[in-house]
Amino acid sequence: MAQKLSTRKRPDREVKRTKVERKLESSVFDQPTMFVLSKLIKKGLITSVDYPVATGKEADVFRATCSDGSFFAIKIFRIETSLFWKMREYMEGDPRFYGISSNKLQIILAWTRKEFRNLQLCRDAMVHVPKPIFADRNVLVMEFLGEKGVPFSTLGQTGSENPEKDLESILLDMKKMYKANFVHSDISEFNIMMTDLGPYIIDVGQGVLLAHPQSRKFLVRDIANILAYFKKCGIEKDEGKVLDYVTGKANLLPE
Numbered sequence: 001m002a003q004k005l006s007t008r009k010r011p012d013r014e015v016k017r018t019k020v021e022r023k024l025e026s027s028v029f030d031q032p033t034m035f036v037l038s039k040l041i042k043k044g045l046i047t048s049v050d051y052p053v054a055t056g057k058e059a060d061v062f063r064a065t066c067s068d069g070s071f072f073a074i075k076i077f078r079i080e081t082s083l084f085w086k087m088r089e090y091m092e093g094d095p096r097f098y099g100i101s102s103n104k105l106q107i108i109l110a111w112t113r114k115e116f117r118n119l120q121l122c123r124d125a126m127v128h129v130p131k132p133i134f135a136d137r138n139v140l141v142m143e144f145l146g147e148k149g150v151p152f153s154t155l156g157q158t159g160s161e162n163p164e165k166d167l168e169s170i171l172l173d174m175k176k177m178y179k180a181n182f183v184h185s186d187i188s189e190f191n192i193m194m195t196d197l198g199p200y201i202i203d204v205g206q207g208v209l210l211a212h213p214q215s216r217k218f219l220v221r222d223i224a225n226i227l228a229y230f231k232k233c234g235i236e237k238d239e240g241k242v243l244d245y246v247t248g249k250a251n252l253l254p255e
Contacts (some may be wrong), residue, residue, distance in 0.1 A: 028059075028060050028076045028078055029076075030079060030080075032137060032138075033076060033079075033137070033138060033139060036136045036137050036138075036139045037049060037074075037139065039136070040064075040134070040139075040141065044067060045066070045072075045133070045134060045141065046064040046065060046066055046067075046072060046074075046141075047065050047066065047067050048064065048065045049062050049063075049064050049074060050062065050063045050064060050065055051063060053073070053146075053151045054151070056203075058077055058078060058087075058111075058205075059075050059076060059077040059078060060075075060076055060078070061073055061074065061075045061076075062074045062075075062076065063144060063146075063149065063151070064141070064144075070144075071144040071146065071149055072133060072141050072142065072143070072144050073130065073141070073142050073143065073144045073145070073151075074139060074140070074141050074142075075115070075139070075140040075141075075142065076138060076139055076140075077108050077111060077112055077138040077139075077140075078108075078138075079104070079105060079108055079138060087107055087108070087111050087206075088102075088107065089214070090185060090205075090206040090207075090208055090212075091107070091110065091111070091114065093208070093211070093212045093213045093214065094114075094208055094209060094211070094212055095209065095211055096114070096117065096209070097110055097114065108138055109137055109138060111205055112135055112137065112138050112139070112140050112205075113135060114205055115135075115140055115204055115205035116132050116135035116140055118182070118204040118205065118207040119131070119132035119142065119204055120132055121180055121182055122176075122177060122180070122182065122201070122204060122207075124180070125176045125177060125179065125180035125182070126176055127173045127176045127177055127180075127201065128169070128173055128197070128198065128199060128200045128201060129200060129201050129202065129204060130142040130143040130144075130145055130200065130202060131143040145193050145195055145200055145202075147196065151193075152193045152194055152195045152196075152200075153193070153194060154189065154190055154191070154192060154193055154194070155189040155190075155192040155193070155194055155199065155229070156188070156189035156190045156192075156229075158194050159233075160194070160230075160233060163230055163233035163234070163235050164235060165198075166194075166198065166199050166230075167226070167230045167235055167237075168253060169198050169199050170187075170192065170199050170201070170226060171226070171242060171245065171246060171253060172253075173199075173201055174187070174219075174222065174223070174226075174246050175245065175246045175248070177207075178210070178219070178246050178247055178248065179248065181209050181210045181211070182207055182208070182209060182210070183207060183208055183209075183210065183212075183215045183218050183219045183222065184201060184204060184206075184207045184218075184222055185206045185207050185208055185215075185218035185219075185221075185222065186203065186206045186207075186218075186222070187201065187222040187225055187226055188225045188226070188229070189226075189229045191203045219243070219246070219247075220239075220243065223239055223242050223243055223246065224239055227239055227242060237253075237254055238254055241254035242254060
């Protein structure tokens, strides 16, 4: 039987938007987080937090305006709703976080520091990632990847105009990461932004050092994921040969 449509007056678009924003606010803007954001404004690092540009299971990313009219991206990790138990797989075995507490709050605060350090490591290795600016508690401030205040799209959203060139750039960045003793551990078309300067790798929080007991497994998975995407674009490469290239056993990317 067909469902009878409600005759009640529906809320207008503005009310719906407000409800969504309130729900988002309640999930990420707790009092300690608001204190950190207030501190950023008092320091003159930003003048306002504008609107969300991306949402995820563990965090939301917002555009923030700076005093000179430029922008930062602010990533706020959720304290209450994060799947923090999944984070432990990427932290246990990382010598930088030896002895980390099993307390939910402490894990998420450590995860924020971890992503900041991972971004620094990648930038030092000349990998295309956002520049880290500041981290405090569950708040991470980084370079805004966009044009005129509008964020760039991910590879999964926009596709690639030059798949061969873009794949080469991504694999070269993975090679640079590996040389710096680092593995991203979650590379896919959804964690790559297509900027005017080419692909930029984002969401490096789960990245691990090669000392991590599962770093090899994560690397193999990263390669399989990215090659599977570009196979849909008509580019096929041998996973084993690409692994040799990324790990430095082969100097040239296989044809």
